[in-house]
Amino acid sequence: MDDAEPLVSQAELARRWGVTPRTVSRRLVFLGITPLRRGRCRCLTMEQAALAERFHRHLNQGKDSSSFSRRYDALEAQVVPAQQPTPPMSGHDLELAPQQLAAMATAFLAHLAPAPQADPLQRARGLAEAADARLVLTTKELTAVLGHGITSWRDSRDDYGFHFTRHKQQGKVLWTVERSLWSRSSRDRTPDNDDPVPASGPFLGRMGRY
Numbered sequence: 001m002d003d004a005e006p007l008v009s010q011a012e013l014a015r016r017w018g019v020t021p022r023t024v025s026r027r028l029v030f031l032g033i034t035p036l037r038r039g040r041c042r043c044l045t046m047e048q049a050a051l052a053e054r055f056h057r058h059l060n061q062g063k064d065s066s067s068f069s070r071r072y073d074a075l076e077a078q079v080v081p082a083q084q085p086t087p088p089m090s091g092h093d094l095e096l097a098p099q100q101l102a103a104m105a106t107a108f109l110a111h112l113a114p115a116p117q118a119d120p121l122q123r124a125r126g127l128a129e130a131a132d133a134r135l136v137l138t139t140k141e142l143t144a145v146l147g148h149g150i151t152s153w154r155d156s157r158d159d160y161g162f163h164f165t166r167h168k169q170q171g172k173v174l175w176t177v178e179r180s181l182w183s184r185s186s187r188d189r190t191p192d193n194d195d196p197v198p199a200s201g202p203f204l205g206r207m208g209r210y
Helices: 010-017 021-031 046-060 070-078 091-112 122-132 139-146
Strands: 007-009 036-038 041-045 136-138 156-159 162-169 172-179
Touching (some): 007 046, 010 021, 010 046, 041 046, 122 139, 136 139
Antiparallel strands (some): 007 041, 136 172, 156 162, 162 172
């Protein structure tokens, strides 16, 4: 492999996606990508980084990791659309050439502009809102809040300072989110008499834990 080939570090992917390095590592394992070692840095080739980016967009759309086709995306990266023959330019086309060049320059500069940084607190705010409002989330909604799939999660889980509980109602899998005990404020741990906290947690009707 040519040493001059451009590489993308795992740390750069973590900053770009707004996730932890551990999350990046889990995604690469799922995709079967083995990073290259360059000193103390773990890097990906451009082809590997492109596959990882498509997987990130797949998860951000609320889709589950099990529905992601690695083989299809790998083949898709190799497809190069055939170029249509360029027709001879007429006098009218020559008059429009400066406008076309300006549009091309604008598109090129937009491509070079850095992508907007993801809000590092987006996941924390979403989980806090779900916990404080005692919302009942579907698997798709919880995946969108977390920014990654949860296919390996079972009945309950503690992560990101929150406790996630899985329920099943009418054949649907639903989730509730609660703040972990160590992350709750003093007001949450000592409820007022005028505002008692239900002993059974969020109200789910006839829902039972799965």
